[in-house]
Amino acid sequence: MIVSTAAAQRRALIVLVLTLLLGASRFISEGFVSKARAAGAFAVGKCGAYGQAFDYPAEAAARAAALKQCKGDCTAVTMKRACAALSVDMANPCGAHGYAVAPKISGSLNAATKKCYEFGGKECVIRAWACDAKG
Structure with a gap:
């Protein structure tokens, strides 16, 4: 054919x-x-306390979930299609710490560690991190 x-x-x-x-x-x-499902939150407290929530339908729900996981007096930051990280000073976990939210995981890890050192940390390490949606 x-x-x-x-x-x-x-x-x-x-x-x-x-x-x-x-x-x-x-x-x-x-x-x-x-x-x-592109809302997330990261809660940070004293002595390395943290809570995280990601891929929630709304920022308020993500914030509430992150704060529920965090023990003590905690501050929550939202992340929308981004990543958040917490760095603490291992020499004194109840001392200096830093946290950051950035579009990519590498940026949030670097910024959190830098802030920990800026606030007086001597041996800053990443304690926790989370990414929401396509962060």
């Missing part, structure tokens, strides 16, 4: 269009899922 060039081009075009439609529908559905 001989297929004309025009018919072959039409079939190729149909295959291309279907492929693009499938790819677009997947991209759209994943985008809606990640946006629907």
Whole structure:
């Protein structure tokens, strides 16, 4: 059977269009899922206490969940499609600490450690970290 060039081009075009439609529908559905669950929070307290919550539908729910996990008087920061990290001074865990929120994990880890040293830490290490959605 001989297929004309025009018919072959039409079939190729149909295959291309279907492929693009499938790819677009997947991209759209994943985008809606990640946006629907893109709230997180990180709570930080004294002596290395922390709480974390990620991929919650709303910031208030994430904040409440993080604060519930944190023991003592804690401060909560929200992270939306980002990462948060907590660094504490291992020489004195109840002393200096630092925390940060950044778009990527590497940025939050570096900034939290830097802040711990800025506040007087001598042996600052990462105590905890969390990323929300695509952070």
